[in-house]
Amino acid sequence: MxxxxxxxxxxxxxxxxxxxxxxxxxxxxxxxxxxxxxxxxxxxxxxxxxxxxxxxxxxxxxxAVHARSLELLADRGLAEELIATGSPVSSLRFFELLTLDLSRLADRTRFPFVLITxxxxxxxxxxxxxxxxxxxxxxxxxxxxxxxxxxxxxxxxxxxxxxxxxxxxxxxxxxxxxxxxxxxxxxxxxPGSALVLSMALADVRLAGGTERTIAANAAADAVALVVPFGDGWHRVICSDARRQTPVDEPLDLDEVRETTRRALGTDLGMHDPRWMSRLQSEERQxxxxxxxxxxxxxxxxxxxxxxxxxxxxxxxxxxxxxxxxxxxxxxxxxxxxxxxxxxxxxxxxxxxxxxxRSSGTLIRMVVAHNRAERALRLLAAKAVGSLPPLLDTVLGQISGVGIAYPRPRGSHPLTGRRAPDLRLAEGRLHELLGRGRFVLVAPEGEPPRTTPAPADAVRAHWLSARRDALLIRPDGYIAWAAQTGR
Known part of the structure; x- marks a missing residue:
């Protein structure tokens, strides 16, 4: 070392x-x-x-707090209190071409929305x-x-x-x-590089009402994103291809208004900024x-x-x-x-x-300027919107609920996958994971013959007639799975 x-x-x-x-x-x-x-x-x-x-x-x-993060916060008894501070948003709208309906996640998570807080x-x-x-x-x-x-x-x-x-x-x-x-x-x-030299960020009030949809749009030389916090404040993120200003340059509201107006066709009557800053978008790891x-x-x-x-x-x-x-x-x-x-x-x-890679692809689509790039953006948006399996993959990736870890060769297919918030005889899985220990789930009265479960693992049982056994890690991922005897 x-x-x-x-x-x-x-x-x-x-x-x-x-x-x-x-x-x-x-x-x-x-x-x-x-x-x-x-x-x-x-x-x-x-x-x-x-x-x-x-x-x-x-x-x-x-x-933005996505579904998988809300699940982790639920394990720690914090999700409901955090949700009370913000605004759940059930759809993400991009380019006026594609709307991602997060309610499609309802059968995969308790939190089929993005929390804006x-x-x-x-x-x-x-x-x-x-x-x-x-x-x-x-x-x-x-x-x-x-x-x-x-x-x-x-x-x-x-x-x-x-x-x-x-x-x-x-x-x-x-x-x-x-x-x-x-x-x-x-x-x-x-290692990595700057993706977009400069983006402007501002928290502002708008002249109109508060929507519950995240909206984004791009023109030939400008892009803007408007996000409602749900309490009258909105986050505006915008970039001007004609004016790539160094991040240490002062930012004023007029610049944010002008860039947003070119991207969205209106500046939404933004006023009374409480915070403004510049951001350099980079890709590094x-x-x-x-x-x-x-x-x-x-x-x-x-x-x-x-x-x-x-x-x-x-x-x-x-x-x-x-x-x-x-x-x-x-x-x-x-x-x-x-x-x-x-x-x-x-x-x-x-x-x-x-x-x-995924966020870089999205931002490149957003800032596409020439005709060929904009055509490709249109095709990509239509493909996602018209193919349910692809749409579900995109939603799982953005929300985090679709992320899985590699499993050892020969292991059960569920190994490495995230466990949903199972309803068990002893309570919801998120409640049991709040103890910070492994959770072993098995049929009532039929413990697995062999299991790698630690001695201090929480024992839980199915409410249903399922015959398999799952060993769930403290972070909610399945460490081991097997069929029981019957």
Missing amino acids: TDASATTEAADTPHHTADTTDVLVVGAGPTGLMLAGDLAQAGVRTTLIERRPPGISNLTRAF PQYEVERLLAARARAAGVAFRHSTRLTGLTQSADRVTATTEDADGTEGTLHARYAVGADGVRSTVREALGMPF VPAYRSGRVFLAGDAAHVHSPAGGQGMNTGLQDAANLSWKLAAVVQGRTPEPEELLDSYHAERHPVGRMVI
């Missing part, structure tokens, strides 16, 4: 502190908060450091859960160095008042965003999500077009995949710790690559 960086441990001084934890999480966005809360809930000593001061950011940033609401609920679980928060603290040895990770930090510190941990996770300090300390490349005792998750590992609203959702799903594996290793509950930790990269890296 090699050092994560050339940084050396700081010597103890009157302005230096040292501490030890099981897992160090860097970054208090949704990914880091989900991960830290899961670890602490499982009884793992967890420290979370964040450069920002305490308090919830007033920036909305992400705004500001990212800070997600952070607020996850932060409260993490604190209640015992996460040690260190706000206004930046990471200044990171090294690792055979048995630990050493992080050096600096607080707002200049106090330097050292943190020793068994493992560390970088969930610190696109400009990840952890990734830089590892010397990990972040690290080659490895694990480097020794250090892991990368969320935007620190992958970044892609905002099309489809999958960024925050992919990060939350990274966290759910990694947290139970780290907890099992730290607590000595797995006979093959290295193989289990390696499975995080094996399962999540292909998902990140898929999201980059």
Whole structure:
């Protein structure tokens, strides 16, 4: 194992502190908060450091919570409270050519919609859960160095008042965003390129009423997306092919109005912006999500077009995949710790690559300018809308409920697939998964003869006459399946 960086441990001084934890999480966005809360809930000593001061950011940033993320939040008892903060939207409309009806997901998930709510609401609920679980928060603290040895990770930090510190941990996770300090300390490349140089974002009020449909349209040289939050505020995302402004240039509402008017034919009477920013849309992914005792998750590992609203959702799903594996290793509950930790990269890296490709395809369709590209866009939209199997695949991918992990050769066909929220004799599956353990589901009175279920797995039984047995991982994926005796 090699050092994560050339940084050396700081010597103890009157302005230096040292501490030890099981897992160090860097970054208090949704990914880091989900991960830290899961670890602490499982009884793992967890420290979370964040450069920002305490308090919830007033920036909305992400705004879409898809079905799979709502399922994960339901496992943690947070879904209903989050839904109350936002607006469920049941359709996505693109180019005035294609409408994706999310109600088609009703037989696959309890949440056949996309929830439009500001990212800070997600952070607020996850932060409260993490604190209640015992996460040690260190706000206004930046990471200044990171090294690792055979048995630990050493992080050096600096607080707002200049106090330097050292943190020793068994493992560390970088969930610190696109400009990840952890990734830089590892010397990990972040290959890729800019997809669209500049997009303008604004949260505004509109002169008309609040719709419950996400709408997008593109003209020859402009594209705009309007998303209702359901409380009178709307997110507008737009791009002007004629004016690709650097992201650090100031943005005013007149520019947003003009670009939106060219794309939609109207600026919708937008006024009173509460937040505006520029975004550079990029496609990048690290080659490895694990480097020794250090892991990368969320935007620190992958970044892609905002099309489809999958960024925050992919990060939350990274966290759910990694947290139970780290907890099992730290607590000595797995006979093959290295193989289990390696499975995080094996399962999540292909998902990140898929999201980059799909969101990139969508944004390229959106910003198509020449006649041939627009014709191709029309054909693609018609194909999706007219072929139900293709439509269901697209919906499963965007919502996350269609994502599956590779299964070992010769294993049951259900292995690696996401388990729906089954109704069981002991309650709904999401309620049982909230305990953070495996769930073994089998026919009443007929336990499987052999099963890889851990000793502390929750036992549950079918309400129906099903004769199979399922071992469901803490993140809701099927680890093992088999037919029982009869």
